[in-house]
Amino acid sequence: MVQKKKGPPQGDLPQKMAAAPVEPKRRGRPRAYEPDVALGKALDLFRSTGFAATSLDDLSAATGMNRPSLYGAFGDKRELYIKSYQRYRDNARAVMGEIFRHDWPVREQLQKIFAAALDIYLSGGEGPRGCFTVMTAGSEAVADPDIRAMVQNALTELDMAFARCFRRAKEKGELPADADPAVLARLASATIHSIAVRARARAPRQELEAIVAGAIDVMVGKG
Amino acid sequence: MVQKKKGPPQGDLPQKMAAAPVEPKRRGRPRAYEPDVALGKALDLFRSTGFAATSLDDLSAATGMNRPSLYGAFGDKRELYIKSYQRYRDNARAVMGEIFRHDWPVREQLQKIFAAALDIYLSGGEGPRGCFTVMTAGSEAVADPDIRAMVQNALTELDMAFARCFRRAKEKGELPADADPAVLARLASATIHSIAVRARARAPRQELEAIVAGAIDVMVGKG
DNA sequence: TGATTTTTATACTGTCTCGCATAATATAAG
DNA sequence: CTTATATTATGCGAGACAGTATAAAAATCA
Numbered sequence: 001m002v003q004k005k006k007g008p009p010q011g012d013l014p015q016k017m018a019a020a021p022v023e024p025k026r027r028g029r030p031r032a033y034e035p036d037v038a039l040g041k042a043l044d045l046f047r048s049t050g051f052a053a054t055s056l057d058d059l060s061a062a063t064g065m066n067r068p069s070l071y072g073a074f075g076d077k078r079e080l081y082i083k084s085y086q087r088y089r090d091n092a093r094a095v096m097g098e099i100f101r102h103d104w105p106v107r108e109q110l111q112k113i114f115a116a117a118l119d120i121y122l123s124g125g126e127g128p129r130g131c132f133t134v135m136t137a138g139s140e141a142v143a144d145p146d147i148r149a150m151v152q153n154a155l156t157e158l159d160m161a162f163a164r165c166f167r168r169a170k171e172k173g174e175l176p177a178d179a180d181p182a183v184l185a186r187l188a189s190a191t192i193h194s195i196a197v198r199a200r201a202r203a204p205r206q207e208l209e210a211i212v213a214g215a216i217d218v219m220v221g222k223g
Numbered sequence: 224m225v226q227k228k229k230g231p232p233q234g235d236l237p238q239k240m241a242a243a244p245v246e247p248k249r250r251g252r253p254r255a256y257e258p259d260v261a262l263g264k265a266l267d268l269f270r271s272t273g274f275a276a277t278s279l280d281d282l283s284a285a286t287g288m289n290r291p292s293l294y295g296a297f298g299d300k301r302e303l304y305i306k307s308y309q310r311y312r313d314n315a316r317a318v319m320g321e322i323f324r325h326d327w328p329v330r331e332q333l334q335k336i337f338a339a340a341l342d343i344y345l346s347g348g349e350g351p352r353g354c355f356t357v358m359t360a361g362s363e364a365v366a367d368p369d370i371r372a373m374v375q376n377a378l379t380e381l382d383m384a385f386a387r388c389f390r391r392a393k394e395k396g397e398l399p400a401d402a403d404p405a406v407l408a409r410l411a412s413a414t415i416h417s418i419a420v421r422a423r424a425r426a427p428r429q430e431l432e433a434i435v436a437g438a439i440d441v442m443v444g445k446g
Numbered sequence: 447t448g449a450t451t452t453t454t455a456t457a458c459t460g461t462c463t464c465g466c467a468t469a470a471t472a473t474a475a476g
Numbered sequence: 477c478t479t480a481t482a483t484t485a486t487g488c489g490a491g492a493c494a495g496t497a498t499a500a501a502a503a504t505c506a
Contacts, residue, residue, distance in 0.1 A: 028482020029472040050362050052275035056464060066485065071465075127365050135362055138423045139273050142352070151424045178445075183437030186417070187410065190438070193420050194413035200361045201374045214406035215413070218441065222401075251452020252502040279494060289455065290495075300494070 035073055038063040042074075043084040047129045050136040051081050082146065088132040089154055092120060100161050106169035106220050110188065114212040117192055121199040122208075131196035155189070162188040166219075175220060184219050191215040258296055261286040265297075266307040270352045273359040274304050305369065311355040312377055315343060323384050329392035329443050333411065337435040340415055344422040345431075354419035378412070385411040389442075398443060407442050414438040 041062045045054050056077060060067055074080040099112045122128045129135075133154045141148040166181035166188075175184075195208045217223070264285045268277050279300060283290055297303040322335045345351045352358075356377045364371040389404035389411075398407075418431045440446070 025474075026482075027474055027480080029484070031483065048365060050273070050275065052273065055462075057462085067464085068466075068486095069484065072483080077464075129365070130361070134357075134420050138353070138420055139358055139362060141424050142271060148424055152426075155421060155424060155426075180437065180440075183441060186434045186437055187414075187441060190413040190417035190434075191410075194409070194416040197357050197361055197416050197420075198378060201364050201371055201378060203375075203378075211409045211413075214403065214409055217403075218406060218410060248504075249452075250504055251450080252454070254453065278492075280492085291456095291497095292454065294495075295453080 033063065033065050033069065033073075038065055038073070039083060039087055042080055043088055043132075044124065044129070046081055046084050046136060047088070047132050048124070048127070051077075051140055078144075081140075082150070085132055085137055085147070085150060089150070093157070095120070096158075096161065100165060103168070106165065106174050107216060107223050109165060110216050110220065111212075113188075114191070114195070114216070118195065118199075118205065118208055118212070121196055122205055128199045128202060130200035131192075134193055134196040135200055158189050158192065159185050162186075169220070187215070187219055256286065256288050256292065256296075261288055261296070262306060262310055265303055266311055266355075267347065267352070269304055269307050269359060270311070270355050271347070274300075274363055301367075304363075305373070308355055308360055308370070308373060312373070316380070318343070319381075319384065323388060326391070329388065329397050330439060330446050332388060333439050333443065334435075336411075337414070337418075337439070341418065341422075341428065341431055341435070344419055345428055351422040351425060353423035354415075357416055357419040358423055381412050381415065382408050385409075392443070410438070410442055 041064075042059050045058060045062045049058070056067055056070065059077075059080065060070060063070065065073065070080065074083055095116050096113060099109065099116060102109065104112075117131075121130050133151055137147055137151050137154075141151045162185035163181050166175065166179070166184045169175050170177075170179055170181055175181075191212065195203075195211060198208060198211070264287075265282050268281060268285045272281070279290055279293065282300075282303065283293060286293065288296065293303065297306055318339050319336060322332065322339060325332065327335075340354075344353050356374055360370055360374050360377075364374040385408035386404050389398065389402070389407045392398050393400075393402055393404055398404075414435065418426075418434060421431060421434070
């Protein structure tokens with residue numbers, strides 16, 4: 001009963017909102033890993049091999065942490081998976097949100113969004129890893145309610161962001177009066193889903209960019 | 224060296240094209256399973272749990288065949304997975320092809336195609352299982368070249384079928400002169416991919432039908 | 447009936463898997 | 477220097493896993 005059921009030690013967790021690069025003088029033996037980069041490695045691995053096919057040995061090797069350290073830091077395999085997915089979503093949300101935030105012309109904004117998505121899907125060492133939501137999380141979503149909720153959330157979040165974008169464009173007169181922002185948003189999301197799937201099958205970037213360009217033309221008219 | 228390397232016994236395989244419900248008097252102990260329905264069960268299982276998370280015990284239980292029989296009939300796990308996927312594709316191709324074959328108005332044809340896709344994705348006992356290509360095969364596609372080739376083939380086959388459909392419609396004057404069949408085809412495929420992903424996250428059928436209806440309106444104009 | 451053939455049934459093997467127990471190590475506090 | 481704390485390192489143990497060997501069973505053929 002050494003480290004049982006006191007939950008993951010949750011790292012530092014500074015009281016309020018200090019960025020805390022200052023170590024508050026930890027007590028025992030210092031960590032040999034940085035939780036953040038370790039989680040990033042785990043994310044990469046889960047993203048390319050999925051949940052079931054990724055063993056704790058693989059994760060251990062990738063993160064450089066041995067198994068007890070993994071458990072201490074992140075909990076069991078499922079928790080680590082969920083934390084990885086959360087991190088992926090946080091990152092995607094940050095990147096996308098930064099673009100959606102601006103008040104650019106629709107066409108330009110869509111181009112930037114899709115380019116960012118492509119960067120995410122095609123990044124990584126060997127072979128494109130696609131989208132966490134579409135590929136591996138979608139698989140687990142059927143059996144695991146928590147993951148399913150996260151996936152649903154990711155899907156609707158994207159729909160909403162696109163819908164807001166199109167609504168604004170319509171108000172600014174960039175879209176015809178009969179354009180339906182909600183419908184266009186679903187189409188934009190669908191384009192995202194489609195390039196995620198195709199990226200996984202190693203479609204060349206050029207092809208994906210052509211798909212994006214065509215979709216934009218249909219959605220907001222040929223520029 | 225009992226049943227080694229003579230390949231799966233390939234059932235009957237009648238010489239030319241006889242439906243062959245007539246047993247040509249097999250020699251030894253009769254099979255306790257029907258290869259076709261067993262493969263269907265395996266397909267269902269792979270489709271809902273993916274490759275890695277589906278054990279041979281699960282497959283054995285689902286098909287009613289014990290492990291040696293599985294090996295004898297279909298080969299190892301990967302071969303069984305590929306045969307399952309092949310069967311899924313054959314079925315999907317048959318269903319879709321039957322619809323694409325006709326010379327109906329685009330709108331009607333698209334409606335039927337998407338309805339058929341929804342039927343496939345939402346069918347099954349507990350919880351929608353989505354699309355084999357998008358979900359589980361897409362995951363394996365990164366690491367396995369054979370599966371990747373099948374996925375690529377599935378994607379382009381769908382693209383081509385939609386493109387042909389839109390090209391015909393344009394020739395018949397159902398689409399504006401500046402409509403690009405290839406672009407529209409990609410959008411139609413994207414819609415398919417999107418509802419496949421959403422089905423996996425248990426989006427209600429009504430929502431999926433709304434997405435389809437909106438997409439059709441954008442692609443061929445509001446009817 | 448007895449021999450042959452094909453399948454089923456049982457059980458085994460070596461490997462991998464997850465999670466945890468235990469012990470060693472490295473730091474801060476008293 | 478000693479004690480307390482927090483981590484790393486090693487490795488165990490029960491079970492799941494894929495694949496196969498072996499034996500029993502059920503049919504046809506002679």
